[in-house]
Amino acid sequence: MKATVYVTIKQNVLDPQGSAVQGALHSMGFDEVGKVRIGKYLELDLNTTDRAEAEARLKAMCEKLLANTVIEDYRFELEG
Amino acid sequence: MKATVYVTIKQNVLDPQGSAVQGALHSMGFDEVGKVRIGKYLELDLNTTDRAEAEARLKAMCEKLLANTVIEDYRFELEG
Secondary structure: OEEEEEEEEOOOOOOHHHHHHHHHHHHOOOOOEEEEEEEEEEEEEEOOOOHHHHHHHHHHHHHHHHOOOOOEEEEEEEEO | OEEEEEEEEOOOOOOHHHHHHHHHHHHOOOOOEEEEEEEEEEEEEEOOOOHHHHHHHHHHHHHHHHOOOOOEEEEEEEEO
């Protein structure tokens, strides 16, 4: 089973990396760019066939390691 | 218009960050986790209404700044 996890910074938390990219894009002439937010995108192969269990396990992985839930949100998709 | 950009490491390029996360998940008891690949996920607000132009401009942003096309692939989606 393949899992895709998206970890994004919460809306009310500052994103200095996003601001830096926005500034760089502006200085390169891409003036149409407004707010930029940068997150993480993870692809995991899971050796399991039980979808419900995989969801529960993925939730635990996100809470414990993949996302810092104080400042980040996460969501995931399961395929296969 | 809202753009979502996914930047991923090419399949044949080593991903040490992914390997580290895989090792950490294993040591936490998540033994079902196979390969882990980590990429970037960017959300950009674009002050433009011309979809075709936005696509061309986004492609330029990815090639010039957002992705290192020697070792990374990118894809993007436009909404609104």
